[in-house]
Amino acid sequence: MRMGGSGRMNKLKPYILMVSLQFGFAGMYIISMATLNQGMSRYILIVYRNAVAALFLAPFALIFERKTRPRMTLPVALQIMALGFLEPVVDQGFGYLGMKYTSASFTSAIMNAVPSVTFIIAVILRLERVNIREVRGVAKVVGTVVTFAGALVMTLYKGPILDFFWTRKNDHHRNSGGAAANQHWVSGTLFILVGCVAWSCFYILQSITVKRYPAELSLSSLICLAGALQSTVIAVAIERRPSAWAVGWDSRLLAPLYTGIVGSGIAYYFQALVMKTRGPVFVTAFNPLCMVVVSIMASIILSEKLHLGSVIGGIIIAIGLYSVVWGKGKDYSSTAGHLDKPDAAVPELPITATSKFAAGQDAHDLQPQK
DSSP states (O other): OOOHHHHHHHHHHHHHHHHHHHHHHHHHHHHHHHHHHTTOOHHHHHHHHHHHHHHHHHHHHHHHSTTTOOOOOHHHHHHHHHHHIIIIIIIHHHHHHHHHHSOHHHHHHHGGGHHHHHHHHHHHTTSSOOOTTSHHHHHHHHHHHHHHHHHHHHHHOOOSEEOOHHHHTTTTSOOTTHHHHHHTHHHHHHHHHHHHHHHHHHHHHHHHHHHHSOOHHHHHHHHHHHHHHHHHHHHHHHOOOGGGGOOOSSHHHHHHHHIIIIIIIIHHHHHHHHHHHHHHHHHHTTHHHHHHHHHHHHHHHSOOOEEHHHHHHHHHHHHHHHHHHHHHHHHHHHHHHTTTOTTSOOOOOTTOOOSGGGGTOOOGGGSOOO
16 A cells, blocks of 8 residues: 555556457467467477477576475375366367467457357356356356457458458468368357367366466466476377477477467466456456457568457457456456455455465565566
């Protein structure tokens, strides 16, 4: 309270981290699509991506959390293995497959169902409490439905192609995915939706695990390691060609490095930091921003066509996004206002911390690496 500037920065930090992360995710979609189009095996890409992420995070975890890292227990170890299966194996595997059958911009658009699915799963598991008698509860429910409706519009309605000055000169290019996008559009959509559900489950379980094992860097590194080990078993069983494991000075090297460091390593760490105070629904609510950035970048770099339905759906999703984030902001304000009342019945999210960290007073050993 007395440190106005510091207090405002602590309130803004979750928003800054999540917005920055969406731009990082956008680059991940573009680079992944480019390297898959060049023939790199998605199984190999998943292995390299998570191995790079684990190697990137491990030194920071060893240095910054050597005194604060809690003791590993069997339940936490099992949860880490499950997390390594849900996101690195299932989500990335089906997501890359669906992207190959459709496009990068379409995949990022369908992934906007993640906030809706996460919210529904959290409510079913009674991790997210909703009081429809309150305005913030109605805002979260309506925002979730609107966000999901916007994703459906983008899926079911294409509309005419929107021409821009950078796309007119590329009219001879086919939309990324070409014939496969037309032949396997439905199956590609289903694959992406499977990845979407896995990603939502990952958010929920991660929010629970980080509370039991409050060492974000170590946890993220272990998740990536578990994902790398499990995906290696799958890749060895499916990819019989030794040449498939080769990388060169091209996108087949850039893709594992970028997706591993940004898409997995930094992303898991940022998500864990924000989930400690805001919960998984707040984190997933920013996903639609990635769709907008990917649509613009894909039309320029990959010559993907932007349809009117994507624009309409994006506007609808943006409205839903604002509603969900507004409701979550009110939840957080209400929780913070009750921190000094230990007996008060405060509706908590899975990872709504009731310690001093919830008030933005991070200990020095939990600060991001600088």
